[in-house]
Amino acid sequence: MDSKVIKTSKAEEAALENILLVSSSPHIRSNESVQRIMLDVIIALIPAIIGSVYFFGLNALKLILISIVSSVFFEAIIQKAFKKPVTIKDLSAIITGILLAFNLPASAPWWLPVIGSAFAIIIVKQFFGGLGSNFMNPALAARAMLLTSWPTHMSTFTGTRPDVVATATPLAIMKYGMTADGAASTTVEAATSASQSAGAELPTLMNMFIGNIGGAIGETSALLLLIGAAYLIIRQVIDWRTPVFYIGTTFIMLMLLGVEAQFLPYHMLGGGLILGAFYMATDYASSPVTPIGRIIFGIGAGILTAIIRVNGGYPEGVSYSILLMNVATPLIEKITSPKIFGEVK
Amino acid sequence: MKLDNLTFNGGVNVPHYKGLTEKLTLEKALEPEIVNIPLHQHTGAPCEPLVKVGDKVKIGQKIGQSEAFVSAPVHSSVSGVVKGITRMAIPTGLTVNCVIIESDGMNELYESVKPKGSLEDLSSKEIIEIIKEAGITGMGGAGFPAHVKFSPPSDKKIDTILVNGAECEPYLTADHRLMVEEPEKIVIGLKTIMKAVGVDNGIIGIENNKPDAIKALKEASKDEKNIKVVSLKVKYPQGDEKRLINAILGREVPSGGLPMDVGAVVSNISTTKAIAEAIIEGKPLYERVVTVTGNGINEPKNLIAKIGTPFKDLIEQCGGFKEGAPGKIIMGGPMMGLSQYTIDIPIIKGSGGILVLTEEEAKPAPIEPCIRCGKCLEVCPVKLQPLHLSKYSLKGMFDKTEKFHALDCVECGACSYICPAKRPLVESIRMAKREIIAKRKRNR
Numbered sequence: 001m002d003s004k005v006i007k008t009s010k011a012e013e014a015a016l017e018n019i020l021l022v023s024s025s026p027h028i029r030s031n032e033s034v035q036r037i038m039l040d041v042i043i044a045l046i047p048a049i050i051g052s053v054y055f056f057g058l059n060a061l062k063l064i065l066i067s068i069v070s071s072v073f074f075e076a077i078i079q080k081a082f083k084k085p086v087t088i089k090d091l092s093a094i095i096t097g098i099l100l101a102f103n104l105p106a107s108a109p110w111w112l113p114v115i116g117s118a119f120a121i122i123i124v125k126q127f128f129g130g131l132g133s134n135f136m137n138p139a140l141a142a143r144a145m146l147l148t149s150w151p152t153h154m155s156t157f158t159g160t161r162p163d164v165v166a167t168a169t170p171l172a173i174m175k176y177g178m179t180a181d182g183a184a185s186t187t188v189e190a191a192t193s194a195s196q197s198a199g200a201e202l203p204t205l206m207n208m209f210i211g212n213i214g215g216a217i218g219e220t221s222a223l224l225l226l227i228g229a230a231y232l233i234i235r236q237v238i239d240w241r242t243p244v245f246y247i248g249t250t251f252i253m254l255m256l257l258g259v260e261a262q263f264l265p266y267h268m269l270g271g272g273l274i275l276g277a278f279y280m281a282t283d284y285a286s287s288p289v290t291p292i293g294r295i296i297f298g299i300g301a302g303i304l305t306a307i308i309r310v311n312g313g314y315p316e317g318v319s320y321s322i323l324l325m326n327v328a329t330p331l332i333e334k335i336t337s338p339k340i341f342g343e344v345k
Numbered sequence: 346m347k348l349d350n351l352t353f354n355g356g357v358n359v360p361h362y363k364g365l366t367e368k369l370t371l372e373k374a375l376e377p378e379i380v381n382i383p384l385h386q387h388t389g390a391p392c393e394p395l396v397k398v399g400d401k402v403k404i405g406q407k408i409g410q411s412e413a414f415v416s417a418p419v420h421s422s423v424s425g426v427v428k429g430i431t432r433m434a435i436p437t438g439l440t441v442n443c444v445i446i447e448s449d450g451m452n453e454l455y456e457s458v459k460p461k462g463s464l465e466d467l468s469s470k471e472i473i474e475i476i477k478e479a480g481i482t483g484m485g486g487a488g489f490p491a492h493v494k495f496s497p498p499s500d501k502k503i504d505t506i507l508v509n510g511a512e513c514e515p516y517l518t519a520d521h522r523l524m525v526e527e528p529e530k531i532v533i534g535l536k537t538i539m540k541a542v543g544v545d546n547g548i549i550g551i552e553n554n555k556p557d558a559i560k561a562l563k564e565a566s567k568d569e570k571n572i573k574v575v576s577l578k579v580k581y582p583q584g585d586e587k588r589l590i591n592a593i594l595g596r597e598v599p600s601g602g603l604p605m606d607v608g609a610v611v612s613n614i615s616t617t618k619a620i621a622e623a624i625i626e627g628k629p630l631y632e633r634v635v636t637v638t639g640n641g642i643n644e645p646k647n648l649i650a651k652i653g654t655p656f657k658d659l660i661e662q663c664g665g666f667k668e669g670a671p672g673k674i675i676m677g678g679p680m681m682g683l684s685q686y687t688i689d690i691p692i693i694k695g696s697g698g699i700l701v702l703t704e705e706e707a708k709p710a711p712i713e714p715c716i717r718c719g720k721c722l723e724v725c726p727v728k729l730q731p732l733h734l735s736k737y738s739l740k741g742m743f744d745k746t747e748k749f750h751a752l753d754c755v756e757c758g759a760c761s762y763i764c765p766a767k768r769p770l771v772e773s774i775r776m777a778k779r780e781i782i783a784k785r786k787r788n789r
């Protein structure tokens with residue numbers, strides 16, 4: 001037996017005292033790690049990445065890669081500049097890169113994700129203290145910035161055909177209506193009649209579900225995004241509460257606001273709702289940590305999304321809703337502090 | 346009433362690591378040459394020595410006691426000669442007076458160690474006196490004197506005695522083995538407590554991962570209509586008193602309160618067995634089951650060890666350390682146990698285990714910033730918000746930690762265990778608790 005039976009000599013005991021680690025309990029830790037969680041999110045996004053390349057071609061892949069590389073690059077550079085430890089190993093910058101690219105149209109120029117990721121990583125993430133301290137979702141904040149600064153680049157969507165013809169997203173079709181030559185009609189009545197008369201312009205629900213429609217790179221395929229989301233929920237990376245309450249509330253609110261039943265499925269599957277609800281509203285740093293807070297966050301984002309879609313100036317509304325709820329998060333967290341076990345009031 | 350798979354809210358699944366010892370029958374440890382018996386191994390006042398250097402003592406002879414109500418006497422675990430009374434480090438981290446006794450190997454019993462008569466003939470008062478004289482304390486770790494627990498103030502109506510067979514700490518199997526091997530004694534112990542406190546409802550709760558223990562106790566208690574055995578879902582910290590009460594009785598011990606505030610008294614398995622022996626054999630608490638285990642030890646065992654036996658002796662009997670240096674030595678389990686800087690310390694009444702982790706296992710993980718994943722909140726059985734408590738504590742904002750109920754933390758470690766960023770959550774909350782209590786004392 002290769003045991004080292006302890007002798008009681010003073011010297012050996014003193015040696016042992018120098019070896020033994022003394023620390024506070026617990027003495028074992030789970031194998032959860034920040035890196036593992038981020039890796040799970042990346043894994044969950046892979047089906048949608050592959051789908052985006054399939055639907056939008058290599059330009060989508062190019063934008064995604066540029067976005068990832070520049071996010072990681074800016075994270076490393078800014079941490080070096082601030083003389084902070086470089087934490088690109090935690091993989092979170094990669095996720096920001098992917099999500100940012102997912103929000104771009106496939107026809108976007110190459111420099112759009114570069115500027116976007118600089119803004120997301122440097123301003124939104126690192127200026128506020130890095131991973132876990134950013135109060136807004138970096139990718140969404142960057143998207144909003146890009147949309148304000150380069151509205152045309154950000155909202156010229158291409159279809160999924162290889163000849164890359166400019167097209168409109170289903171939600172835009174529903175909101176503005178769309179004549180055969182692509183001119184938007186302005187009134188709601190016109191929209192309804194236009195979309196009815198030009199029914200061929202609205203894609204089939206099946207195409208919407210699998211993602212064969214116009215839109216931002218990563219938001220179109222509900223199916224592939226849901227596969228990834230299921231993985232994240234099973235792995236307990238995200239809480240089901242936020243997305244379920246978000247999407248559920250959007251549905252109910254749209255109904256209450258008088259959206260016709262036949263359009264509701266388009267609203268559910270389009271406009272980045274699935275991407276936003278499962279991958280952005282669940283961002284740890286910018287959403288509440290309390291279980292009830294997460295429900296309120298979902299409901300709030302759902303109400304806002306429905307209102308923006310029906311009454312606002314944009315057809316989509318997911319990003320602004322989430323960003324607004326991000327700002328409200330500290331307050332939500334405060335009022336949803338759980339009642340502790342055995343609390344006596 | 347539901348009797349199976351009972352549980353509480355929150356908590357976390359931890360790996361059990363019980364396979365190392367759960368099938369190993371109890372074994373008597375070798376007779377120690379020297380025992381160092383601490384005069385203060387319980388919650389409450391320290392004992393004064395009743396012996397002096399050179400005195401001959403026998404097993405079970407009282408060698409220390411205190412006049413205070415909240416205290417428990419200590420007894421010699423060997424027959425032999427008192428070699429000294431000096432201050433020594435003990436596993437709780439304190440340095441206290443210890444009586445050093447050299448064993449003569451004769452194992453002579455002291456005259457007072459004899460059966461105390463049948464339970465039917467003893468009054469509640471007499472039982473409590475026997476328990477007190479036997480020096481019985483909570484053997485699950487806290488070391489609270491049993492006779493105090495069993496004498497609640499008259500305005501607290503107790504209706505149920507719970508025996509805690511959860512043993513939710515990974516690695517430890519001392520209680521498990523006792524349940525399998527001595528279930529009759531546990532039932533007698535429970536009946537004794539029921540009589541002492543004057544209630545006729547006793548429940549033994551056991552985690553589902555010990556089916557043999559559940560079976561043994563069901564069998565042993567089948568003729569007792571006032572005693573029930575219930576199974577508990579395997580989840581950490583199921584063995585925490587308040588979690589156990591919540592799971593079995595559905596009651597919530599109020600913040601800052603005690604089990605007796607909701608009509609319950611909880612007793613640990615080892616304690617319950619010791620109580621039975623105090624009645625039927627007149628045996629004071631001078632030995633206990635210690636699980637010596639971990640990947641850093643050659644032959645893990647469940648040993649019946651005398652109080653005062655040096656850790657060193659038991660480790661040696663278990664084949665010593667495995668090749669390579671041990672990384673950490675812990676008294677108790679890995680979730681709440683205390684790490685030690687030496688093995689020159691004695692087994693005390695609350696030592697359920699000696700756990701030796703390898704260097705690899707003991708390596709601390711690098712700490713990263715909190716990513717606000719909310720997992721610590723999810724697992725906290727008290728529904729605290731460890732991330733905020735910890736943040737405020739590390740910033741020295743202890744008033745804030747008080748508002749966030751730091752004092753309700755049971756220090757179970759579930760939050761630190763789960764945290765993906767490996768934040769020092771319990772550590773910092775513990776610090777906040779100390780500060781809050783110190784401040785309250787200053788302001789008094």
Ligand code: SF4
Pocket residue numbers: 289714715716717718719720721722731732763764765766767768770
């Ligand atoms: S588990 Fe750790 S990382 Fe997650 S919220 Fe709590 S402290 Fe932060």
Ligand code: SF4
Pocket residue numbers: 724725726727728729731753754755756757758759760761770771774
């Ligand atoms: S805060 Fe305290 S009670 Fe809650 S999980 Fe952490 S150690 Fe346990």
